[in-house]
Amino acid sequence: MSDLFITGILPKSHFRFTLIDCSDICSHLDRIHDLDFRMSNFLSKTMMGAFFLARMVKEDQRISIQWKDEFKHSVLAYSNHIGIMKGVAYPGEFAKGDIRNEFILGSGILKVIRWSPDADPYQSFTTLVEDTFETNLIKYINDSEQQLTMIYMDTQSISFGKIAAKGLFLQALPEATDADRIKIQGFADANLNREIMSNKTIEEICNELPAIFQEEVRVLDKDKPHLICDCSRMKISQVLVSLGEQEVREILTEQGKIEVECEFCKSLYNFKDEDVVKLFPKE
Template sequence: MQNDANILQRFLFENLPIRGERIRLTTSWQEVLERREYPEVVKKYLGELVATAALLSATIKIEGKMTLQIEATGALNMLVVQITHDGGFRATATYQDDLPENATFKELTEGGRVVITIENAHSIESSYQGVIPLIDDSISAAIERYFETSEQLRTSLFLRNTETTLGGLLLQRIPGEMEDEDAYNRVCHLADTVTAEELDELDTQTLLYRLYSEDDVRLFEEESLHFQCQCSRDRSIGVLKQFSIDELKNIITEEGQVSVACEFCGKSYDFGEQNLKEIENA
């Protein structure tokens, strides 16, 4: 597998009511990290959420985007990943400066909740949002419980991230098909044996053969994923429109300019007195 592979690949068990997905993100994940500096523990959990969002992105059946968000009153205040129907994603995190060392995920996200939002680019009415309290020991456990409670759909995640690569598998029962608990448990047990090195180094066909050589598995074409921030000068003007022109004038007088920084990629959009008319007329 090429070192710069950023792919999502779906697969289907022909004789079992189970579908699956595999992701591998390399350079696209590094682009996220190049734009913002995060402590190691934040990097770990943000990476897990990016991997999870990538695996869930196949559920976007519309032209639009999915936002996967963890909000908490703990030291890890917020993790957010947005991914579009065509594979562009961005991610950000907010956290307290004094992150406790050796704290568990559950401790860091105390009082939290998981929010999944799917937005249709053409219709607000067909958008969707689901929310559950966050009481779990890991991101994978939280998402599995979300699908179990909100969608009544058994889902299992296997995240295996390294310092440079995000890797993971998703298995999900196909709704409406006859349930086979033993088969699902067997498939999950084998998936749980996969290593970070295997997800990093093996193409999907080889990986699935190692895991499921006795099963008939249909593999679909790879889909490309990439880092893509949605910030722009026009969006920044929209933020500044929340302030009065007099307020903006005062900021520019004191600071020399007014700036809007993107929380996802860190890019700053700067506006001076000469831009006030542009903002006012937008």
């Protein structure tokens, strides 16, 4: 497997599409977070969802998607327009036979934050319904964008610590007519299924789109997504400073050192007495 994304348009019907394979990224996250497949499935789909939303805008925005159900199970994923991604899941198990073991979300909240370099973060949310992640993401997009959107995702557990994660995002552009929407929806419903998503590479799927939609497909971009965590010793130091010297000193006295683990990438940052002294210099 080799991660890749492809974006393009159906120029005749005025639809845009994004294909992504982020299997390597999701496999790494599955291993470092030690997830069961249910939560690995949700994390993989949330990662793809954040990327799809980021590709919907031209400006340099970073998108985060977080959902939390009534059982406090939660996933948080970030992506920007060029596929710089990170994510974390907080797993839990349901009783045997519970429908949510079949990749159905419980009721709760799905929250999206758009982070722009020159503007305050913009936050929006929708209530979760007891259905798949794809259904809930489409519900959010329909509530906020009012444009016909179709999302097809496939995640599989290949072996221990090895996940296959692929997805296709289709959205009508403002120029699309009702006839365009009905036509593309019909072709998608008739031809796009899990078998196609699971058995073919996204390049092969892209090559089949002209036959599926019976029109020219124009590829605009092709690149590789990357798993990059933006944690740093400086950021952790700022968090410690915000706690105040007294609290930091108390932790240091109790534990002998301060060890902070990044929840996304599991990097460890250690601070000893001499490091704390530098955080709180005497005037």
